[in-house]
Amino acid sequence: xxxxxxxxxxxxxxxxxxxxxxxxxxxxxxxxxxxxxxxxxxxxxxxxxxxxxxxxxxxxxxxxxxxxxxxxxxxxxxxxxxxxxxxxxxxxxxxxxxxxxxxxxxxxxxxxxxxxxxxxxxxxxxxxxxxxxxxxxxxxxxxxxxxxxxxxxxxxxxxxxxxxxxxxxxxxxxxxxxxxxxxxxxxxxxxxxxxxxxxxxxxxxxxxxxxxxxxxxxxxxxxxxxxxxxxxxxxxxxxxxxxxxxxxxxxxxxxxxxxxxxxxxxxxxxxxxxxxxxxxxxxxxxxxxxxxxxxxxxxxxxxxxxxxxxxxxxxxxxxxxxxxxxxxxxxxxxxxxxxxxxxxxxxxxxxxxxxxxxxxxxxxxxxxxxxxxxxxxxxxxxxxxxxxxxxxxxxxxxxxxxxxxxxxxxxxxxxxxxxxxxxxxxxxxxxxxxxxxxxxxxxxxxxxxxxxxxxxxxxxxxxxxxxxxxxxxxxxxxxxxxxxxxxxxxxxxxxxxxxxxxxxxxxxxxxxxxxxxxxxxxxxxxxxxxxxxxxxxxxxxx
Numbered sequence: 426x427x428x429x430x431x432x433x434x435x436x437x438x439x440x441x442x443x444x445x446x447x448x449x450x451x452x453x454x455x456x457x458x459x460x461x462x463x464x465x466x467x468x469x470x471x472x473x474x475x476x477x478x479x480x481x482x483x484x485x486x487x488x489x490x491x492x493x494x495x496x497x498x499x500x501x502x503x504x505x506x507x508x509x510x511x512x513x514x515x516x517x518x519x520x521x522x523x524x525x526x527x528x529x530x531x532x533x534x535x536x537x538x539x540x541x542x543x544x545x546x547x548x549x550x551x552x553x554x555x556x557x558x559x560x561x562x563x564x565x566x567x568x569x570x571x572x573x574x575x576x577x578x579x580x581x582x583x584x585x586x587x588x589x590x591x592x593x594x595x596x597x598x599x600x601x602x603x604x605x606x607x608x609x610x611x612x613x614x615x616x617x618x619x620x621x622x623x624x625x626x627x628x629x630x631x632x633x634x635x636x637x638x639x640x641x642x643x644x645x646x647x648x649x650x651x652x653x654x655x656x657x658x659x660x661x662x663x664x665x666x667x668x669x670x671x672x673x674x675x676x677x678x679x680x681x682x683x684x685x686x687x688x689x690x691x692x693x694x695x696x697x698x699x700x701x702x703x704x705x706x707x708x709x710x711x712x713x714x715x716x717x718x719x720x721x722x723x724x725x726x727x728x729x730x731x732x733x734x735x736x737x738x739x740x741x742x743x744x745x746x747x748x749x750x751x752x753x754x755x756x757x758x759x760x761x762x763x764x765x766x767x768x769x770x771x772x773x774x775x776x777x778x779x780x781x782x783x784x785x786x787x788x789x790x791x792x793x794x795x796x797x798x799x800x801x802x803x804x805x806x807x808x809x810x811x812x813x814x815x816x817x818x819x820x821x822x823x824x825x826x827x828x829x830x831x832x833x834x835x836x837x838x839x840x841x842x843x844x845x846x847x848x849x850x851x852x853x854x855x856x857x858x859x860x861x862x863x864x865x866x867x868x869x870x871x872x873x874x875x876x877x878x879x880x881x882x883x884x885x886x887x888x889x890x891x892x893x894x895x896x897x898x899x900x901x902x903x904x905x906x907x908x909x910x911x912x913x914x915x916x917x918x919x920x921x922x923x924x925x926x927x928x929x930x931x932x933x934x935x936x937x938x939x940x941x942x943x944x945x946x947x948x949x950x951x952x953x954x955x956x957x958x959x960x961x962x963x964x965x966x967x
Contacts, residue, residue: 461473461479473494484827488828519556519818522821523818525814529808531732532730532737536807555815558882559815560826561577566894576842586876587948590873590945614920616640686742694721694743727814728747739798748787748790751810752809753779754813756779860873911960918952
């Protein structure tokens with residue numbers, strides 16, 4: 426079929442004029458990658474390779490080209506099955522890396538002597554929201570996948586404020602703290618409204634990006650000032666409390682035993698806690714078995730400094746190995762290994778130089794430290810762990826975004842609907858179960874605070890930092906073109922869920938009961954139905 430016939434057969438959405446040469450790239454006429462499934466099987470590989478919209482700038486595997494060019498046409502379903510199979514593994518890797526991310530951030534905040542309030546809304550918020558933020562940053566890095574970021578951030582916001590908050594209310598009805606609840610709702614509504622205006626304009630400039638970051642600075646200052654006022658009032662009413670009790674660890678060995686270096690190394694590579702394994706249900710054990718290879722890879726490459734442990738998680742042989750593996754991971758994952766494979770003056774690869782430096786540092790640290798006493802510079806390992814886990818998360822997020830875009834092209838789904846469903850669910854389901862568990866243990870206030878406090882950070886830094894990095898790499902302006910009606914359905918639904926909480930919760934004297942929880946779950950079900958009907962063209966405007 427000649428390119429000038431594409432509009433006649435319904436391939437292009439606009440008319441095509443002129444006598445185009447037979448081998449003119451279809452990208453000249455059709456500039457959207459989603460049209461590939463309307464072509465004959467013999468033309469799809471050529472279309473993928475010659476259409477700019479199908480280009481994949483980041484990632485280790487070009488999923489579109491692999492599916493349409495490497496696999497035979499009759500084995501395309503096998504390629505899609507493979508992609509669907511590995512997507513949960515990538516999401517599991519993303520969340521496992523964030524588990525290594527959080528203790529290091531806690532150690533950094535302890536080293537900087539930050540208060541709990543400041544650490545909670547800065548470093549720890551970054552640790553908890555790392556999967557969402559890194560996924561958004563990876564999606565904003567390319568104009569073709571910006572819809573994934575919008576869908577994921579808005580979709581996760583609706584999921585957390587309805588499904589998670591509603592589940593907590595159903596499990597453990599309680600009275601929420603009024604001022605923190607209203608504070609979080611107001612700031613989140615401001616962030617959503619700011620994003621709505623930017624989507625309406627279709628572009629974002631540097632000043633608006635800095636406005637996002639200033640909004641979060643204002644939120645942090647509000648948290649600090651309100652906590653200071655609250656503590657002063659509490660101290661004035663109750664007076665200083667004397668507490669002479671000392672904390673005794675739950676498990677204390679009766680006799681200390683000396684372990685060899687090899688025993689310490691092998692023990693530190695075991696990701697399974699035997700006591701925890703025995704009391705967990707079978708499905709947790711099954712999921713743990715699947716995650717063990719991922720956790721071993723992270724244990725071998727990411728140093729973790731835990732300030733809550735007496736030895737701050739100092740494992741001399743493993744930490745020395747981290748000086749080799751950690752920098753190598755950073756070099757080989759940065760820009761998908763583009764710089765790690767470069768040659769210095771055409772003869773010596775960058776990764777080999779990194780390996781030699783790591784071996785040198787490993788030897789120095791190994792011979793200058795002991796197994797049982799962490800060195801003074803141990804806090805520097807938290808910086809290395811922060812960097813390595815961030816690189817792992819960025820790599821996993823980039824692969825997830827590229828894979829989801831491929832699934833969207835194959836199944837003719839918009840990036841927005843993939844973001845609000847698969848990506849949002851994958852990033853939020855862990856928080857959902859953890860918040861429900863916290864509520865069942867008798868801490869529903871902590872669970873509801875995590876619901877609203879974390880998504881403010883995700884929205885502000887997901888959009889703000891993602892667009893800022895895009896501006897640094899390309900231009901001082903980023904275009905955000907909404908993908909049809911669905912984006913506005915998302916924005917309106919999120920705004921309505923926040924407005925309902927802002928109005929209904931004070932009317933109930935800030936008591937979150939089971940009827941309110943059921944209402945939130947019903948709201949999400951209605952929203953999801955409307956979103957899917959909009960995606961498949963059953964609901965249109967005009």
